[in-house]
Amino acid sequence: MAVVGVDFGTLHSKIGVARHRGIDIITNEVSNRQTPSLIGFGPKVRAIGEAAKTQETSNFKNTIGSLQRCIGRTLNDPQIQNYEKKFINAKLVDVNGTVGTEVNYVGERQTFSYTQLVGMYFGKLRDIASKELKVGVSDVVIAVPGWYTDIQRRALLDAAAIANLNVLRLINDTTATALGYGITKTDLPDPESPRHVAFVDVGHATLSVSVVAFAKGQLTVLSTAYNQNLGGRDIDYALVQHFANEFKGKYKIDVMSNPKAVFRLTAGCEKLKKVLSANSESVINVESIMNDIDANSKLSREELEELIKPQLEGVTAPIHEAIAASGLTLDQIHSVELVGGSTRVPAIKQKIQEAFSGKPLSTTLNQDEAVARGTTFACAMLSPVFRVREFHIHDINHYPIKVHWDASPTDPDDDTELLVFPIGNGLPSTKVLSFYRKEPFSITAEYAEPDKLPGGINPWISNFTAKQVPPNPTGDSTCVKVRTRLNLHGIMSFESTYVEEVEEKEEPAPQPMEVDGAAPAADDAASAPAPPKKKKVVKKKEIPFVATNTSLPKEVVEEYKEKELEMHESDKLVFDTEERKNAVEEYVYDMRGKVEDRYASYVQPEEKQKLLVALQEAEDWLYSEEGEDAHKSAYVARLDILKAIGDPITFRYKENEERFRAVASLRETLNTYMSQATSGDEKFAHIDEKDKQAVIEKVATVQKWLEDQIVRQSERPKNVDPVLTSAEIGKKRDEIIYHAIPILSKPKPKPPVAPGSGAQTPKPEEQTRTPPPPKEAAKEPSEMDVD
Numbered sequence: 001m002a003v004v005g006v007d008f009g010t011l012h013s014k015i016g017v018a019r020h021r022g023i024d025i026i027t028n029e030v031s032n033r034q035t036p037s038l039i040g041f042g043p044k045v046r047a048i049g050e051a052a053k054t055q056e057t058s059n060f061k062n063t064i065g066s067l068q069r070c071i072g073r074t075l076n077d078p079q080i081q082n083y084e085k086k087f088i089n090a091k092l093v094d095v096n097g098t099v100g101t102e103v104n105y106v107g108e109r110q111t112f113s114y115t116q117l118v119g120m121y122f123g124k125l126r127d128i129a130s131k132e133l134k135v136g137v138s139d140v141v142i143a144v145p146g147w148y149t150d151i152q153r154r155a156l157l158d159a160a161a162i163a164n165l166n167v168l169r170l171i172n173d174t175t176a177t178a179l180g181y182g183i184t185k186t187d188l189p190d191p192e193s194p195r196h197v198a199f200v201d202v203g204h205a206t207l208s209v210s211v212v213a214f215a216k217g218q219l220t221v222l223s224t225a226y227n228q229n230l231g232g233r234d235i236d237y238a239l240v241q242h243f244a245n246e247f248k249g250k251y252k253i254d255v256m257s258n259p260k261a262v263f264r265l266t267a268g269c270e271k272l273k274k275v276l277s278a279n280s281e282s283v284i285n286v287e288s289i290m291n292d293i294d295a296n297s298k299l300s301r302e303e304l305e306e307l308i309k310p311q312l313e314g315v316t317a318p319i320h321e322a323i324a325a326s327g328l329t330l331d332q333i334h335s336v337e338l339v340g341g342s343t344r345v346p347a348i349k350q351k352i353q354e355a356f357s358g359k360p361l362s363t364t365l366n367q368d369e370a371v372a373r374g375t376t377f378a379c380a381m382l383s384p385v386f387r388v389r390e391f392h393i394h395d396i397n398h399y400p401i402k403v404h405w406d407a408s409p410t411d412p413d414d415d416t417e418l419l420v421f422p423i424g425n426g427l428p429s430t431k432v433l434s435f436y437r438k439e440p441f442s443i444t445a446e447y448a449e450p451d452k453l454p455g456g457i458n459p460w461i462s463n464f465t466a467k468q469v470p471p472n473p474t475g476d477s478t479c480v481k482v483r484t485r486l487n488l489h490g491i492m493s494f495e496s497t498y499v500e501e502v503e504e505k506e507e508p509a510p511q512p513m514e515v516d517g518a519a520p521a522a523d524d525a526a527s528a529p530a531p532p533k534k535k536k537v538v539k540k541k542e543i544p545f546v547a548t549n550t551s552l553p554k555e556v557v558e559e560y561k562e563k564e565l566e567m568h569e570s571d572k573l574v575f576d577t578e579e580r581k582n583a584v585e586e587y588v589y590d591m592r593g594k595v596e597d598r599y600a601s602y603v604q605p606e607e608k609q610k611l612l613v614a615l616q617e618a619e620d621w622l623y624s625e626e627g628e629d630a631h632k633s634a635y636v637a638r639l640d641i642l643k644a645i646g647d648p649i650t651f652r653y654k655e656n657e658e659r660f661r662a663v664a665s666l667r668e669t670l671n672t673y674m675s676q677a678t679s680g681d682e683k684f685a686h687i688d689e690k691d692k693q694a695v696i697e698k699v700a701t702v703q704k705w706l707e708d709q710i711v712r713q714s715e716r717p718k719n720v721d722p723v724l725t726s727a728e729i730g731k732k733r734d735e736i737i738y739h740a741i742p743i744l745s746k747p748k749p750k751p752p753v754a755p756g757s758g759a760q761t762p763k764p765e766e767q768t769r770t771p772p773p774p775k776e777a778a779k780e781p782s783e784m785d786v787d
Contacts, residue, residue: 003383004129005375006122006142007173008156010068011204011233012036013121014369015129016376018386023376025369026132033369035125037067039117041105045574046567048124057263060089062103067121068145069205071114071159072152072457072550075099079455083229086237089259098155106570115155115552116560119162123568126163139166141379143371145206146172146398147226147454149447150461151550153491158552162560168382170489173371174199174210174224175395177339180374181365182212182219183391191215195334196222196326200319200352201371202342205231209318211326211333218392223325223424225318228454230311232273232342238308239269239299243284247295261290276301277344305347312351319355325424335362339370397425400448401461401492403433403484405441408477419448421486429486430495436477437469443482445492462549464494469543480543494547498540573632580635585622587639588615591646602652604719611645618642648721655722659713662726666706666733673740674699684744691743698739702732 003018012034015026028035030050038052040063047055047063056063066084073080075094085092091102095113102111112120129137144156153170160167171179177199182188189195194213201208207227213220243265244255255261268286275282276299283298305312323330336356343349344367353361366373378393380386401421408414420431435441447459464482472478483495552560592615595603603611618638621627627634676684677695684692709724716723 002129002133002135002137002139003376003380003386004133004137004140005176005372005377005379006125006140007176007369007372007375008068008142008144009034009037009204010066010206010231013125014372015125016369016372017129017133018376018380018383019133023373025372026129028128029131035128037121038063038065039067039120040064041103041110043104043107045571046105046120048121049128057260060259060263062090062105064088064090064101064103064117067114067118070099071118072149072155073099073114073455074458077456079228083455087233115159116162116564118156118159119560119564120567122160122163122165123564126165138164139168139379139383141169141171141375141382142167143173143176143375144170145226145228146174146208146210146224147206147228148172148490149399149453149457150491151457153489154549154551157489157491158557158560161557162564164561167489169378170491171375171378172221172224172395172398172490174201174208175219175221175393176371176374176378177201177337177365178210178212178214178219178221178374179377179391179393180370181337182214183377183389185214188214188216191218194220196328196332198319198322198333198336198356199339200336200343201339202315202348202352203231203340204233204342205229207231207315207318209322211322211328217390218394220394221396222327223322224396224398225321225325227314227318230314231340232270232345234311235273235308235342235345236266236269238311239272239304240265242307243269243295243297246297247289250297251293251295253290253293253295255289258290264289265295272299273304273345276304277346301346308347312347315348315351316355319352330357330359333359336360337362337365339365339367341368343367395427395490397421397423397427397429397486397490399423399452401445401486402448403443403445405435405443408437408441409439420445420484421492425486427486427490428488431484433482433484435480435482437466437480438471438477440466440468441480442466443494445484445494460550461492462494462547464497465546466497467544467546470499470541493549494545497543497545499543501539501541577630577632577635580632580639581622581627581630584618584635584639584642587642587646588619588622591615591642595646595649599649599653601718602656603649607645607649607719611642611649614642614645652718652720652722655725656718658726659722659724659729662729662733663706663710666702666729666736669733669736670699670703670706673736673744676744677740686748687743687746691746695740695743698736702736705732 005016007014007016014034016023017026018024025033027033028050032050035049036053038049038056040047040052040055040059042055042059042062047059052063066088069084070080070088074097075081075092077099080092080099088101093100093102093111095111098113098115100111100113101117102109104110126137140160142156142160144153148156148170156170157167178197181197181199194215196211196213199208199210199212205228207230208224209226210224211222213222240255240262244262247253247255253261255265264286268284272282272284279301281298281300283296285294285296287294289295323333333356336352336359338349338352338361343352343363349361353359377388380388381391400419400423402417402419404417407416418433420433421429433443435443443464445461445464447453447461450459453459466480466482469478469480478499480497480499482497484492485495486492591611595608595611618641621638673695677692677699706729709728713722713724
């Protein structure tokens with residue numbers, strides 16, 4: 001079982017694996033430790049990750065990002081329309097009530113929901129991990145933003161199922177960071193006086209704050225807070241707008257009207273931001289931004305801070321909120337840990353420090369990989385094949401969840417609402433709700449404070465309906481118990497419903513004891529049997545119920561899974577076909593050059609002419625309409641035709657190089673065994689002369705064969721197939737080795753023992769002594785026989 005953790009990010013994702021007694025962040029196909037969270041659709045194949053990033057500028061209308069931000073949302077969500085849309089160039093559409101996209105794929109317009117898109121992306125991460133680990137990957141832990149609601153978490157689990165991944169846990173990114181920090185600490189205090197650490201994570205799109213209490217072997221999340229619309233991309237976008245306005249007046253171009261120009265300018269602004277993080281002033285140069293214009297400008301750090309002033313003002317509010325919710329004072333916070341690439345911006349770092357009243361900021365964690373490492377630790381803790389030091393995680397619920405129901409006809413004034421899981425409720429958590437009913441009833445679960453949910457997320461979570469209520473024998477209402485659970489993923493569900501029935505069972509009465517073997521007299525009242533005792537036993541009787549939630553139906557998940565498998569196989573076939581096509585093209589150009597240079601003396605004129613004609617025909621076919629869109633088998637067949645002509649030439653060239661090494665190796669072996677067989681060394685003195693002579697004759701025979709073959713080969717031109725090959729020489733070498741080694745490595749015989757030289761000669765009385773009986777006959781117990 002592979003131990004894999006995934007940090008699912010807005011800009012890119014990272015994959016961690018547990019191996020070699022540690023955590024490694026693995027690289028993708030281009031050796032990057034992070035994979036862009038992008039999916040592109042083309043006329044033949046999908047491009048996911050690095051491939052999508054490469055063609056993003058040229059295929060921007062069919063390249064989709066913001067996977068983490070859009071999954072589980074609706075098209076009309078204000079967050080999508082007013083915020084995410086400016087970072088997405090593809091067309092957004094409604095797909096079965098959720099946001100999706102419409103793209104050109106394999107020559108037709110197709111729509112995909114964001115759940116499907118994330119499933120495609122997870123499939124790519126799965127393949128990267130499988131290739132690195134050389135084993136199939138199925139069990140993972142995925143880090144998600146703590147502000148994810150029930151619908152978003154369920155959508156992410158559906159996406160993982162589409163990619164054939166089994167999610168052991170959805171862990172909040174702030175909790176994963178805290179786990180990576182605490183599990184490696186050996187100096188944590190006792191639970192009575194925990195160490196309080198604040199984590200501030202400013203990533204590409206979100207600012208997250210958490211306050212965590214650490215003690216020996218455990219962490220407890222005290223509070224969390226978020227600014228969901230503050231990150232590195234917001235700083236980049238502010239710079240893009242600034243320079244777009246500047247270039248409109250300076251170069252008379254409207255950058256914002258041209259998506260390709262926006263891509264180029266965004267890349268320049270991102271570089272500028274990084275340079276200004278370490279310097280007070282820098283320049284921006286964007287070549288051919290649009291209309292063949294090279295745009296340039298400069299900016300100081302003070303000007304940057306003025307431009308992003310609205311973004312900087314959003315830094316402190318979540319920090320103050322998290323501290324207040326934790327119930328701690330600033331003096332009680334031991335340290336402040338910074339995570340996320342955007343914390344490198346000096347202005348953001350300064351705002352964070354001001355919010356903590358000047359408390360020093362720490363960067364002991366890897367700011368880019370802390371979440372991925374913590375996620376992998378969480379997976380290792382859940383894996384039965386990996387040993388991790390015992391460490392308990394006490395995470396909390398971020399949004400209050402309530403249930404409400406219709407009033408009972410028998411008691412219309414009764415309460416119809418109950419807060420089941422308040423903010424800060426531990427994860428996982430199970431609660432049993434009791435209802436007194438005579439008829440079937442329904443319950444609705446939803447978030448208690450909709451205004452605190454991100455964007456326009458629907459507060460509805462789940463509906464529950466008890467299909468039947470068994471009658472109470474007394475005629476009163478029946479007490480129906482409903483079991484609700486907030487699981488490790490942070491998902492609320494109705495687990496079961498039942499009624500408790502009390503049954504009385506008779507315990508067997510104790511039998512009267514006999515005294516001195518005589519039964520007690522029948523009229524003895526003291527010894528009469530006591531009446532049987534009755535014991536009350538509570539039994540649970542399950543009641544059928546129906547619960548609905550936002551998860552996709554199983555049949556829909558299976559349909560998406562089959563479609564994803566088809567696309568995956570189609571992509572693989574296209575990649576394999578392209579690989580075979582490239583192999584043909586490479587062979588054409590490689591052989592054409594070598595036959596005129598390196599292979600010139602190894603090819604006959606008629607062979608050369610035949611090969612050049614075949615190469616030209618293959619090249620013309622490759623660049624014809626037929627060769628451009630041929631099947632994989634056509635490229636394989638074409639390459640086989642070329643190799644049938646070219647391989648003999650290549651063989652002659654390689655044989656000429658390898659033959660000299662093979663001959664030298666055989667001669668060395670012959671000389672070694674000849675010298676051993678003819679030497680007077682004491683090491684070989686015990687070997688029979690007849691055997692030595694056999695080795696000498698065998699060496700002489702092989703030596704003569706070799707010399708004869710070398711003479712024959714020297715008489716043949718290089719452009720003719722050789723009569724002496726390195727393979728034949730190797731066989732002869734093996735032949736002499738197998739013949740000589742058993743003879744020349746024969747061990748010396750042991751010297752005979754002289755009479756009377758030791759205790760090995762038995763004494764006369766010992767020779768006449770009666771031998772002891774066999775071990776079996778002696779019946780001596782062995783160790784196994786003794787208890």
